[in-house]
Amino acid sequence: MSKYNIAIVGGTGIVGLELLKVLEERKFPVNELRLFASAGSSGSSLKFKGSRFKVQELRRDGFKDIDIAFFAVDSRISKKCAPLAIQNRAIVIDKSNAFRMDKDVPLVVPEVNPDAIKRHKGIIASPNCSTIPLVMVLKPLHDYFRVKRVIVSTYQSVSGAGLKAIQQMEKQIKSKIPSSQFSIRNWYAFNAIPQIDSFGSDDYTAEESKMIRESLKILNDYSIKITTTCVRIPVYCGHSESVNIETDKPITVATVRRLLGKTKGIKVMDNPQEGIYPMPIDVAGKDDVYVGRIRKDPTVKNGINLWIVSDNLRKGAALNAVQIAESLIF
Ligand SMILES: NC(=O)c1ccc[n+]([C@@H]2O[C@H](COP(=O)([O-])OP(=O)(O)OC[C@H]3O[C@@H](n4cnc5c(N)ncnc54)[C@H](OP(=O)(O)O)[C@@H]3O)[C@@H](O)[C@H]2O)c1
Known part of the structure; x- marks a missing residue:
């Protein structure tokens, strides 16, 4: 070879x-x-x-x-x-x-x-590390149901901001209360920061705009409407995404589970009655994109909600x- x-x-x-x-x-x-x-x-x-x-x-x-x-x-x-x-x-x-x-x-x-x-x-x-798991999940659903609109909120780990950010969070955890050593916008510990990267003139952050533009380019379908909110949370590794998907064709939870279950690189981990769903703590270090909390959105004609977790350093x-x-x- x-x-x-x-x-x-x-x-x-x-x-x-x-x-x-x-x-x-x-x-x-x-x-x-x-x-x-x-x-x-x-x-x-x-x-x-x-x-x-x-x-x-x-x-x-x-x-x-x-x-x-x-x-x-x-x-x-x-x-x-x-x-x-x-x-x-x-x-x-x-x-x-x-x-x-x-x-x-x-x-x-x-x-x-x-x-x-x-x-x-x-x-x-x-x-981008949040775009990859999103398009992995959207692709089989788009092929089958035709995705019309997607609303995504991310919960992104600190390793997504690089090695120095992890070191900063460790110092912050020890010092417990915000100190002047760090800008409050970089205070990762015990916090949720609704800003990843800089703001554009439309008040979306660059991370949010990247997720939208990159997803459309990869899926090669600019008719899909995607809106995003990206948030940094004090997790070491593993980005999570809460995703609401509206489709053209009628969508069922069973078919979503079946389609995602047979997609290479995706693992469905979804048994809410037994408390089974993916979390960064079990997904960190793994290669697959994990999906759980798959449920119908009854507020629209054809809609579902689901929860994605993937290791931002590996698949991301x-x-x-x-x-x-x-x-x-x-
Ligand atoms: N972290 C994630 O989850 C993630 C996911 C997807 C994409 N990315 C992207 O991947 C890239 C790297 O991110 P990271 O998180 O790995 O950042 P990082 O931990 O901060 O690492 C940055 C790297 O860049 C090197 N570097 C800095 N200045 C340099 C220079 N002048 N010449 C050559 N190398 C230089 C650093 O070397 P020194 O050690 O010598 O400073 C270090 O190896 C970024 O573009 C980021 O957006 C990151």
Whole structure:
């Protein structure tokens, strides 16, 4: 089997570290591994398959002979450095927001729109960590019932804001009351913050707008109406979403359970009478997108409510990126 030269830009971040784990677990055929981060991490090392690999500061010539470059950095760095990787004929799989809405860049969830990968011109974008589980669930329902309108409220974990945010929350938990050391908008502990990313002129946050625009691009149907509210809550890992779905055709709970139950990458965990439903605490570390609390919405003609939980670092980030890479090579 061929082996590939792999670079991870942002290898020391929370997504970069998960990428290393997923590549190892899934036995991705790695020949050479190059890890890049900021100058501050240069000289440190990270473990992969029992060996230690040096972390380097990203250089212009860093992508020579690289086949696949995973970018797990801020979108400004992706914008600046992904072109360097492409000039060296590497294929870029980008976890940031830098290229997602670019019409020449496929935005891919392999279970939902695998064919889009074939249209890449050097960059493939992996969607936002809340968009991925949403479209995984919407796709089979849209194919069967035709989804007309979706109302989503998210409950997003602190790991979604990166490694530093986790460290901040741990300090906050210890100090218990808000201190001037942190802005109140970054006070994760014991809080629910209805702002993820900055506000646009329409008073939606960038996270909310991203979820809407990305979902429509992936589902390739701009007739679906989607509205979102994104909230950060003090959970370490695992994003939850409360989703109300209105469809064109009559929808039943039994058919929703059956359709989702046979969809690859989704697990239905739904027995309310026994108190069974997914929660971040059991879903963290797992690959599947979990769905529960499936119930009829009696206030509209054809509607249901459901609850989605998925690990934002795995399917929401690293796993989806590695699955994209697997589609390129297998
Ligand atoms: N966290 C999630 O759940 C999640 C999910 C989906 C997508 N994403 C996206 O994935 C990307 C990474 O997020 P994260 O949560 O992993 O953030 P993070 O934990 O803050 O990690 C950021 C990474 O970027 C590196 N970096 C910073 N400045 C750099 C520079 N000038 N050159 C090269 N590397 C540099 C950091 O290196 P140092 O350690 O040296 O500072 C670190 O490895 C972001 O675009 C984010 O939006 C995150």
